[in-house]
Structures are given as C-alpha cells and as structure tokens.
Amino acid sequence: MSAFQNSAHFEQVFKDNWELMYQSAYCKIGNQSVVEDMLQEIFIDIWQRRESLEIKSGIKGYLLTAVKYQVMKYFDELTKTRSGSANTFPESFYEEDVFGFEELYKEIEIAVEMLPPRAQLVFRMSRLEGYSVDEIADKLNISPQTVHNQLTKSLKIMRGELKHLAPVLAVYFVA
Incomplete structure (x- = not known):
C-alpha cells in the first residue's frame, strides 16, 4: 500500500512537516x-514515487532522514565545486550530521515509549504518521475530543522529557 492515500493526504503531510524540515536544513x-x-x-521525489x-517508521522520521541526505549531498556538491574533488570536509562532519538526526529520532522514540499505550498510539498516529484528529478518532472509534485530550497530555509529557532539544523540536510538539 502506498504511503499516501491521495493528493489531499500528501498536501497535509507537506503542511504538517515542511517547517520542521526547513528548520532542520536551515x-x-x-x-x-x-x-x-x-x-x-524531496517532495517532488516523494510525489513521483508515491505509488510504490x-x-x-514514521513520516516525520522519513522526512528528516531525507533532509539529512539532501544536506549531505549539498555539502558534497559544494565541496566538489570549490576544490574539484569530493569529501574535503572532515569525516567527523558527516558523522555528526548523521548521528545528530539518528540520535534525535532515538530520543523521540524513547520519550514516546514513556507514554501510556493508548497515548503512544494516538501520538504516533498524529505526529509520526500524519493522521488528522478526525482520522484518528475514526480509526480508534473514539471521539475527536478524546484524541485532543490524549495529544495534549502526550505533548506535555514529551516537552518535559525532551526540553533539552527544545529549539529543534519546537514545531514537532506544537499542539
């Protein structure tokens, strides 16, 4: 099954994630x-491959990984242009970049694991899979208000657990 049900879902994923992606790259x-x-x-590539x-994992993790690789590609191309050869940046530069995104994702996963099971499910569906409140309510057969309540509690816990990452995650944990 495709990661994107239709163009409206794709557009919603874009709206929900572009700012975090932008900040990560910027x-x-x-x-x-x-x-x-x-x-x-990134989004053109995803749209072209949407059928397959x-x-x-989660859409946010996937998109942040795509940003990571685009940033690395940018610096590789920049290096080639300036020096005529690839990889003049120290290897530690790339390791820091790769580990930064991987560690960020791991820390988010650890914090999500601290949530109660139902809150984990609602949080993952909302923030990692890109479902709307109404879609989550329909899928879980609960009211939209219950979804809002679960998200509010989850976001409060997540902000507390990940406060040391506040600048990077500011957009990620907005209610």
Missing part, C-alpha cells in the same frame, strides 16, 4: 533559497 546550511529548493526536491513508496 540550521546546517543557512541559505533560504537552497533549503527551499531542497525541500521542493512504503514508509515503515
């Missing part, structure tokens, strides 16, 4: 137009 690159081009490339694309 803090590394610092150039608005380059970052906007990167995000456009299967995202097994």
